[in-house]
Amino acid sequence: MEKNTIISVKDLTKQYGNFQAVKGISFDVYEGEIFGLLGPNGAGKSTTLEIIETLREKTSGEVIVDGLNLDKQPAEIKKIIGVQLQSSGYYPGLNLLQLIELFCGLYNRNVGAMELLEMVNLKDKAKAKFKDLSGGQKQRFSVATTLINEPRIIFLDEPTTGLDPQARRSLWELIRTIRERGTTVIITTHYMDEAEYLCDRIAIIDAGKIIALASPDKMIDDLVASGFERPKEVKKANLEDVFINLTGHSLREN
Numbered sequence: 001m002e003k004n005t006i007i008s009v010k011d012l013t014k015q016y017g018n019f020q021a022v023k024g025i026s027f028d029v030y031e032g033e034i035f036g037l038l039g040p041n042g043a044g045k046s047t048t049l050e051i052i053e054t055l056r057e058k059t060s061g062e063v064i065v066d067g068l069n070l071d072k073q074p075a076e077i078k079k080i081i082g083v084q085l086q087s088s089g090y091y092p093g094l095n096l097l098q099l100i101e102l103f104c105g106l107y108n109r110n111v112g113a114m115e116l117l118e119m120v121n122l123k124d125k126a127k128a129k130f131k132d133l134s135g136g137q138k139q140r141f142s143v144a145t146t147l148i149n150e151p152r153i154i155f156l157d158e159p160t161t162g163l164d165p166q167a168r169r170s171l172w173e174l175i176r177t178i179r180e181r182g183t184t185v186i187i188t189t190h191y192m193d194e195a196e197y198l199c200d201r202i203a204i205i206d207a208g209k210i211i212a213l214a215s216p217d218k219m220i221d222d223l224v225a226s227g228f229e230r231p232k233e234v235k236k237a238n239l240e241d242v243f244i245n246l247t248g249h250s251l252r253e254n
């Protein structure tokens with residue numbers, strides 16, 4: 001299948017004073033994929049994401065989003081992307097339904113607020129305030145807000161950090177559903193299992209450089225082909241499997 005490039009980043013750098021946080025990275029994101037930026041704390045993932053989102057100035061390099069040049073058409077780019085809003089933007093007096101309706105008004109969109117809450121499994125919480133949600137529910141709501149302007153691409157910055165295993169799985173399913181509806185997803189994470197489960201392709205970033213870029217499967221196959229073996233035999237399950245098995249497979253309300 002012919003792949004369409006929807007984001008193209010070339011030789012991107014970001015300098016904070018004397019410190020170069022992003023050191024000339026290049027990558028393409030294909031339309032309809034879940035693309036992951038995987039790396040340790042401080043690797044430059046958020047900086048890279050925020051530059052593409054038009055929220056942070058780059059130092060040099062070229063970024064094209066859906067044919068639009070970041071330097072010339074940032075306002076056009078904003079219209080076709082969905083970005084997680086800071087929770088400080090969630091007016092404390094409003095409930096979830098009212099917040100979505102407010103954002104619809106701001107974006108001049110007419111999406112069904114209740115349908116959106118249903119999609120992220122928060123219909124029952126429509127009348128609740130954001131502050132009264134669990135961590136997983138907060139993240140699902142935050143993902144819902146990225147969809148209000150019916151974007152072609154959504155950006156998720158470490159969406160599952162701090163969540164329990166079930167809340168994470170529930171969010172993974174949501175992210176897959178969003179991709180199945182045709183939206184391209186670019187996500188940052190420092191969780192290996194998340195990258196392996198969710199992402200079609202990943203770029204591993206370390207100290208501002210991309211050190212590998214491929215599908216998780218290909219990376220693992222290449223490592224094995226190089227003669228790598230795990231030092232000891234791996235058990236057929238891990239502690240997370242035990243936890244999920246004991247607390248239930250079904251995705252409960254998180």
Ligand SMILES: Nc1ncnc2c1ncn2[C@@H]1O[C@H](COP(=O)(O)OP(=O)(O)OP(=O)(O)O)[C@@H](O)[C@H]1O
Binds near residue numbers: 042
């Ligand atoms: N505004 C800033 N001024 C100076 N240095 C910054 C600024 N923002 C980020 N940095 C530095 O740039 C580097 C990359 O930060 P960035 O937040 O992009 O990393 P990250 O990969 O997203 O890490 P994390 O997982 O911790 O969010 C870090 O060393 C950070 O301290």
